[in-house]
Amino acid sequence: MYINKALIVFPIVMFFASNAQAYVFHVDNFSVTKSERLFFNDGFDDGNPPPSAPNLENGNTTSYFVKGAMGPEDSGKLTLDSDDADLGTTALGDPMLFQSAILKTGIGDEAMLKNTESITIQAIFDLTLPSVEKESYGINFTDSATGQGIIGNDAVGIRVVDTISGINIQFFEASRSDLTFNPLSSVPLDSSPHEQVMLSLNYDASLSNNAVTAAYAYIDGDTMGTINQMGNSTDIFHGEDWTRANLVARTVVPVPAAVWLFGSGLVGLIGLARRKANA
Numbered sequence: 368m369y370i371n372k373a374l375i376v377f378p379i380v381m382f383f384a385s386n387a388q389a390y391v392f393h394v395d396n397f398s399v400t401k402s403e404r405l406f407f408n409d410g411f412d413d414g415n416p417p418p419s420a421p422n423l424e425n426g427n428t429t430s431y432f433v434k435g436a437m438g439p440e441d442s443g444k445l446t447l448d449s450d451d452a453d454l455g456t457t458a459l460g461d462p463m464l465f466q467s468a469i470l471k472t473g474i475g476d477e478a479m480l481k482n483t484e485s486i487t488i489q490a491i492f493d494l495t496l497p498s499v500e501k502e503s504y505g506i507n508f509t510d511s512a513t514g515q516g517i518i519g520n521d522a523v524g525i526r527v528v529d530t531i532s533g534i535n536i537q538f539f540e541a542s543r544s545d546l547t548f549n550p551l552s553s554v555p556l557d558s559s560p561h562e563q564v565m566l567s568l569n570y571d572a573s574l575s576n577n578a579v580t581a582a583y584a585y586i587d588g589d590t591m592g593t594i595n596q597m598g599n600s601t602d603i604f605h606g607e608d609w610t611r612a613n614l615v616a617r618t619v620v621p622v623p624a625a626v627w628l629f630g631s632g633l634v635g636l637i638g639l640a641r642r643k644a645n646a
Contacts, residue, residue, distance in 0.1 A: 389450070390495075392446075393446050397488075409627070412440070414440050433560070436451035436467050458522075464619075467615045470611060473611075480611060482610075491563055494562060502617065503617055506614055508570065509521075509611050510605070511612065521605055535553040535554060537549045538598075563585070580596065580597065598599075
């Protein structure tokens with residue numbers, strides 16, 4: 368008995384893609400500051416979405432590691448559309464659809480985000496509400512080395528996310544090696560409508576505990592309101608002395624229990640076929 372495994376995997380993957388939730392988010396700006404000096408700034412105004420990126424402020428060229436397609440860039444904004452997302456998993460192994468752009472920093476010490484310099488990453492998003500639980504957009508510090516993993520071994524992030532308690536701004540840490548996700552603090556999204564939201568992560572090299580903090584602010588009419596600090600802090604640089612700046616959006620992939628059972632049954636058939644072939 369011969370079973371073509373490719374024919375089994377293909378419809379399951381197609382099922383994931385065709386039953387995904389839908390989002391369209393827009394990013395106005397993504398920037399990195401090192402030791403209070405602007406290091407990188409992407410205003411998404413050249414019509415070339417990631418992986419294309421503007422030069423670093425020192426003139427060195429760079430680009431993004433990208434998961435999923437991004438764009439277009441139009442009127443100074445980058446579109447993130449779940450129709451262009453790729454299937455991946457969270458730190459806990461849950462299937463999700465991701466779009467991720469990780470800035471390539473690592474060509475020589477000057478271009479790296481090292482633990483010897485204070486680092487701030489910041490993004491401005493149009494304030495669009497996620498539409499389903501766990502759907503989110505935001506920024507991370509990540510130690511992903513190739514861009515293929517969304518968060519590498521571990522990540523610290525701030526995001527706008529739909530949770531069981533409502534839509535929150537959430538500061539979190541996650542680890543693939545430990546299979547953990549830990550919300551550090553959450554605040555409900557302001558009930559008053561706003562045009563945009565600024566999300567920020569800051570690493571202070573003057574502290575001995577590798578502390579990362581998070582902040583956010585609402586923006587209306589190009590005027591930024593009060594910058595609000597999130598509660599708590601966490602550390603980064605676990606086994607590395609570098610990090611990277613990550614722009615990410617994601618949504619859930621609804622998979623009915625029947626499909627999981629169907630998939631398990633197919634795995635059983637493959638095992639049975641192998642045993643018969645070996646016999």
